[in-house]
Amino acid sequence: MTASAVNRISQGMFEYALKPCAVALCFVVVALLWTFPLQHVIAYPFVFLFFGAVMGSAWFGGVIAGFIAVVLSSLLITYFFIPPLYSISVTKESQSFLAAFILSAIAISIVSSTRKRAENAVRSARDQLEVQVQVRTAELEESNLEIRESERQLRMLTEAIPQQIWRADLLGRIEYCNQHLRDYIGGSSGALSGEFFFTILHPEDEPIFRHRWESALTSGERFEVQARVRGADGIFRWFLVRSIPQRTESGRIARWYGIHIDIEEQHRTQQTLFRAQEDLSRSGRAISLAEMAASIAHELNQPLTALLTHASACRRWLQAEPANMQRASAAADRIVQETTRAAEVVRRVRSLFSKTDYVRLSTNINALIEEFAGLLRDEAIRRGVSLKLRLTEELPMLHIDPVQIQQVLLNLATNGMEAMTESDGPKILEISTATRRPNEVLISISDSGSGFPEHVDARMFEPFFTTKKEGTGMGLAICRSIIEAHDGQIWVERLDSNTIFCFVLKAGA
Amino acid sequence: MTSVRSDSVETVFIVDDDEATRAGVSDLLESAGLRTQQYSSAEEFLEIWNPEIAGCLVLDVRLPGMSGMELQGHLAESGIALPLIIMTAHGDMPMVRKALKAGAVEFLIKPFQDAELLEAVEQAFALDRSRRRDGELLHSIQARAGTLTERERQVMGMVTAGLTNKEIAEKIFLSVVTVKLHRSQVMRKMQAESLADLVKMSEWFNKSRGSAGG
Numbered sequence: 023m024t025a026s027a028v029n030r031i032s033q034g035m036f037e038y039a040l041k042p043c044a045v046a047l048c049f050v051v052v053a054l055l056w057t058f059p060l061q062h063v064i065a066y067p068f069v070f071l072f073f074g075a076v077m078g079s080a081w082f083g084g085v086i087a088g089f090i091a092v093v094l095s096s097l098l099i100t101y102f103f104i105p106p107l108y109s110i111s112v113t114k115e116s117q118s119f120l121a122a123f124i125l126s127a128i129a130i131s132i133v134s135s136t137r138k139r140a141e142n143a144v145r146s147a148r149d150q151l152e153v154q155v156q157v158r159t160a161e162l163e164e165s166n167l168e169i170r171e172s173e174r175q176l177r178m179l180t181e182a183i184p185q186q187i188w189r190a191d192l193l194g195r196i197e198y199c200n201q202h203l204r205d206y207i208g209g210s211s212g213a214l215s216g217e218f219f220f221t222i223l224h225p226e227d228e229p230i231f232r233h234r235w236e237s238a239l240t241s242g243e244r245f246e247v248q249a250r251v252r253g254a255d256g257i258f259r260w261f262l263v264r265s266i267p268q269r270t271e272s273g274r275i276a277r278w279y280g281i282h283i284d285i286e287e288q289h290r291t292q293q294t295l296f297r298a299q300e301d302l303s304r305s306g307r308a309i310s311l312a313e314m315a316a317s318i319a320h321e322l323n324q325p326l327t328a329l330l331t332h333a334s335a336c337r338r339w340l341q342a343e344p345a346n347m348q349r350a351s352a353a354a355d356r357i358v359q360e361t362t363r364a365a366e367v368v369r370r371v372r373s374l375f376s377k378t379d380y381v382r383l384s385t386n387i388n389a390l391i392e393e394f395a396g397l398l399r400d401e402a403i404r405r406g407v408s409l410k411l412r413l414t415e416e417l418p419m420l421h422i423d424p425v426q427i428q429q430v431l432l433n434l435a436t437n438g439m440e441a442m443t444e445s446d447g448p449k450i451l452e453i454s455t456a457t458r459r460p461n462e463v464l465i466s467i468s469d470s471g472s473g474f475p476e477h478v479d480a481r482m483f484e485p486f487f488t489t490k491k492e493g494t495g496m497g498l499a500i501c502r503s504i505i506e507a508h509d510g511q512i513w514v515e516r517l518d519s520n521t522i523f524c525f526v527l528k529a530g531a
Numbered sequence: 532m533t534s535v536r537s538d539s540v541e542t543v544f545i546v547d548d549d550e551a552t553r554a555g556v557s558d559l560l561e562s563a564g565l566r567t568q569q570y571s572s573a574e575e576f577l578e579i580w581n582p583e584i585a586g587c588l589v590l591d592v593r594l595p596g597m598s599g600m601e602l603q604g605h606l607a608e609s610g611i612a613l614p615l616i617i618m619t620a621h622g623d624m625p626m627v628r629k630a631l632k633a634g635a636v637e638f639l640i641k642p643f644q645d646a647e648l649l650e651a652v653e654q655a656f657a658l659d660r661s662r663r664r665d666g667e668l669l670h671s672i673q674a675r676a677g678t679l680t681e682r683e684r685q686v687m688g689m690v691t692a693g694l695t696n697k698e699i700a701e702k703i704f705l706s707v708v709t710v711k712l713h714r715s716q717v718m719r720k721m722q723a724e725s726l727a728d729l730v731k732m733s734e735w736f737n738k739s740r741g742s743a744g745g
Contacts, residue, residue, distance in 0.1 A: 320593075323620035324549045327642040331555030334645030338562035346562075353558050360551055 038086055045083030046090035049075035054098055061103065069099055069123055076127045080134035088131030096124050186261075186282035192275045194239050203282065208254025224250035224258050230403070231263070242267055242275050248285065248399075260289035296397045318371055325364035332356040381423040387463055387527070388413040390424055391453055394431050402451065405439050412454035417463050418529035426504045427527075430512075433497045434467045434523045441471030441521065461529040466515075468522040482514060501525075541656055542566045542584065546576050546602070547591040547618065552641070556589060556618075556648065563649050573597035577605075584613070585663060587636070587655030589648075592619040592626065600626065603633050612662055614655035618643070672732050675721050683720070686713040690726070691733040 053075035061068050072095040080088030101108060104116045112120055180187050186203035190196045196219070207222055223231055227249035238245035245265040250258040265280035336353035339346040395411055402409045435451060442449040450470050458464040483502040505512040505525045512525040543560050547553045548571050557567040566586075570576040574596055576588070588606075592599040603615055615635045619626070627638045636658060637651035679687065689699045696714065700707045723729035 320620045323641045324552055327618075327620075328549070328551035328555035330642040331552070331559040331645065331648070335555070335558035335562040338559070338645070342562070349558070349562065353562075356551070356554060356558070360555075363551070 042079070042083045042087030042090055045087040046075075046079040046094055049078045050091050050094040050098065053095070054102070057103070069095075069103070072099060072123075073127060073130055076131050077134045080131040081138045084138070085131065085135040088135050089128070092124065092127040092131055095127060096120065099123060185284075188280045188282075190265075190278040190280065192267075192277060194235065194278065197277070206253050206282075207251070222252040224252070226250075226403075235265075238265065239278075242269075245278075245280075248289070251282065259284060259286040261285060292396065293400075296400070318367070321367045322364060325360045325367065329357055329360040329364065332360065381425070382421045383424055384419045385422050385424050385427075387417055387420050387422075387427075387455055387465065388415070390427065391431065391455065391465070394428050394435075395453065397428075398432075398435055401436075402439065405443065405449070407439050407442060407449040407451050410450060410452040412452060414454075414456045417455060417457060418461055420463060420527050420529055422508055422527060423504075427508075430501045430504050430525065431465075431467070433501050437497060438467055438469030438471060438521070438523070441469050443471075445471050458526055463527050463529065464524060465527070466522050466524040468517070468520050470520050483512065540566055540585070541659070542568055542586040543589055543652055544568050544570065544576060544584075544586065544613075545589045546570045546573060546594065546599070547589075548572060548593075548595050549591070552591070552618075559645055559648060560652065563652075565652065573599070573602035573605075576602070580611070582611070585659055587614040587616060587652060587659055589616045589618060589652070592617060592630075600630065603630065603635065607633060614658045614662075616648075616651045616655055669735055672721075672736050675732075676736055678720050679717065683713050683717050686710060687717045687721070687729070687733065690714060690717070691730045 050072065053071040057068055057071050060071070072091075076088055076091040076095060079091035083090075097110075100110060100112055100120060104120060105113055181201045183200070184202065186206055187200040188196055188203055189198040220228055220232060227247075231247055231249045234247045235245060237243075244267070246262070248260060248262050251261050251263075252258050262283040262285045263280065264283065265278050267275040268277050268279060270276050332353045336350050336357065339350035339353060391411065391413060395409055398409060431453070435453070438451050439449075442451070447470060450468075452466075452468045454466050454468075456464045456466075483498045502512050505527075508527055510525055510527045512523070515522040515524055543557075543565055545553050545556050545560075545567055547556070547569075550571070553569045553571070557569055560567045568579075570579075573590075573594055590599040590602060594602075597605070599617055599619075603617070606613065606615070615630075616637045616639060617630045617635045618639045618641055620641045630638055636655045637647075639647055639651065676684070685703065686699060689702065694702070696707050696710045699705075700710045703710075705713075717723075718729065721729060721732055723732060
C-alpha cells in the first residue's frame with residue numbers, strides 16, 4: 023500500500039467520519055446542555071434546540087453530520103426527556119412523539135444540507151465568474167494596449183516613411199496627409215483638400231491628372247500617373263502618384279490610399295537618355311544619312327572622275343598616230359592607283375556599316391515595350407497622341423538585341439505618330455504583343471493616321487523609299503534589316519483606316 | 532597696229548584640290564593635244580593670272596578656301612572674261628543654273644565622259660578666241676581712229692550717221708569738194724572698203740567708248 027493511498031484513505035476518514043462526528047457531537051452536546059436548564063421553564067419535553075443542532079450539523083458538517091446528529095439527538099432525547107426518564111425504553115404514548123421528532127430532524131437535516139450544498143454551488147459559481155471576469159478584463163486591457171501600440175507604430179510608420187502618403191474618402195476628398203507630404207507642399211492636411219492639390223500640379227500635367235483621377239473615382243480602378251508637383255520651395259519635381267481604393271466587404275469603395283513617389287532623378291535620367299536617343303535617331307535618320315550619302319558620293323566620285331579621265335586619256339594615247347606608249351602606260355598606272363583608292367573608299371564605307379557588336383540578351387519583350395512606352399510618353403503627349411499598350415502576358419523570353427529592337431519600335435512609333443499629325447480624328451498609337459505560333463511573338467504597332475497608299479506596300483521597306491518630304495527613306499529599311507538579322511519578319515497590314523506594322527520574333531532565335 | 536601675241540598659247544587652267552582628278556583631267560586634255568596647267572586652289576590660280584593669258588579655266592566647285600563659285604564671281608567682277616568650265620560632284624541644279632547664268636560655258640557633273648570635257652574645252656577656246664579677236668580688232672580700230680584729224684573725225688561721225696556730202700557741207704560750212712576730200716581720207720585711214728564697213732567700225736568704236744565710259 024503506497025503512501026498516497028494511505029493519505030487518500032486518511033483524508034476520506036476525516037472527511038466522511040471524524041469531521042461529521044465531531045461537528046454533530048458539538049452541536050448536540052451544546053443543545054443538550056442548553057436544554058437541561060430550559061426544561062424547568064417549559065412544561066413540554068423541549069426538543070427544539072436539538073432541531074437547531076441537527077440543522078447546524080447538516081449545514082456545517084454536511085449530510086453525514088446531520089444524520090449523526092439526528093441519531094445522537096434521538097438517543098439523548100429518549101434517554102433524558104422521554105418517559106421513562108433516564109432509560110432507553112419508550113412508553114407507548116411517547117413513541118409517536120419520538121417518531122415525529124426523528125422524521126422532522128431527518129427532514130431538517132436533508133433540507134439544511136441541501137441548502138448548504140446549493141449555497142456552496144452558487145458561491146463557487148460566483149467565485150468562478152469573478153475569476154473569469156478578472157481574467158477577461160486583464161486580457162482586454164492587454165489587447166487594448168497592443169492595439170494602441172500598433173496604432174502608434176503604424177502612425178509613426180506613415181509619418182516617418184520617406185514617401186508622401188495620403189488618404190481620401192470615396193469622393194476623393196483628402197482626409198489625411200503624412201508629415202512628408204505636408205512638409206513637401208508646405209501646408210496643413212486641410213490645405214491639400216479640395217482644389218488645392220490641382221493648383222500645385224504643373225499646368226501641363228494638370229489636365230491629364232485631373233482626367234485620370236476623375237475617371238479612377240468613377241470606375242474605381244487603381245490610379246497611376248506621373249506628374250510634376252510644386253514643392254513649398256516653388257520648384258516642380260516629378261512624382262509617380264499612385265492610388266488604390268479600399269473596398270468594404272460589399273465591394274463598395276470606402277476610401278482611397280495614395281502615395282507620391284519622387285521620381286525626379288529617374289525622370290531626369292530618362293529624359294537625358296531619351297533626348298540622347300532622340301538626337302541619335304534624328305541624326306541617324308535625317309542628318310547623318312543624307313550627309314553620309316553625299317560624303318560617300320563625293321568620296322567615290324573623285325577617284326571615279328580620275329579613273330574615267332585617265333582611262334579616256336589612255337585610250338587616246340594608244341589611238342594616236344603614232345601611239346604614245348609612255349603616256350598610255352603612265353595613264354594605266356594612274357588607273358590602277360585610282361581603282362585601289364576607290365576600293366578603299368568602298369571598304370571604309372562597308373566597315374562603317376558593318377555590325378561588329380553582336381548582342382543577344384534574354385529579354386522580356388513586354389518589359390522592353392513598357393520601358394520604351396515610358397520613353398515615348400512625352401513625345402506622344404507633345405503630339406497629342408494617346409499611347410495604348412495591349413500586352414499579352416506570359417510570353418516566352420526572347421533572345422534579342424534590346425537596343426536594336428527599341429530602335430525598330432522607335433522608328434515604327436515615330437512613323438505612326440508622324441502619320442497622325444494631319445489626322446483630325448482621335449490619335450491613337452497602340453502597341454500590342456501576342457503569341458503567334460508557339461515560340462513566336464508578334465509585336466504590332468497600329469496608328470489611326472492617314473496611312474500609306476496601298477500600292478507602295480511592297481516598296482515601303484526598300485532603302486531610300488519615302489513618302490515624307492523630309493524623309494531619307496532609311497527608317498523602314500533599317501527596321502527590316504534589324505528584324506531580319508533577328509531571323510524575324512516585318513510587314514504592314516491595314517484594318518479600316520489603321521495602318522499596322524507587325525513584326526515577328528522567334529523565342530528560340 | 533598690233534597683232535595677236537605670238538606667245539599667248541591657248542592653255543587649259545585646271546583648278547581642283549584633288550590631285551588625282553587634276554592629273555586625270557590634265558592627262559585627258561594633253562592626250563587631245565592641249566596644253567594644261569594645274570592649280571590646287573583658286574588663290575593659287577589668281578597668283579599667276581594675267582590679262583594676256585589665253586585658253587579657258589576648268590574649275591571644281593568644292594575647293595578649299597575660295598570656292599569655285601566665288602572665284603567665278605571674283606573673275607566677273609574684275610572684268611576677266613576667261614571662259615569657265617565648272618566641275619562638281621553634286622548635281623545641285625540651282626548652283627548649275629547660277630553658274631551658267633554667270634557665264635560658265637559648261638557644267639560637268641563628275642564623273643564625266645571625255646567627249647563632254649573636250650567639247651566643252653573646244654567651245655571655251657572658240658569663245659576665248661573670238662573674245663581675243665574682238666579685243667584685237669577693237670584695238671586696231673582705236674589705233675586707226677587715233678590717226679584722224681579733228682575735222683576728219685567730225686566728217687566720219689556725220690557720214691556714219693547717214694548724212695549726204697551736201698548736207699555735211701552745209702552743216703560745217705565747207706564746200707562739197709572739201710567734204711569729199713575729207714571723206715576719202717577717212718576711208719583710207721580707217722582702211723574701210725565701203726561705207727557699210729566704216730559704219731560697223733564706228734559702231735564698235737562707239738560701243739567700246741560707251742562701255743569704257745559706263
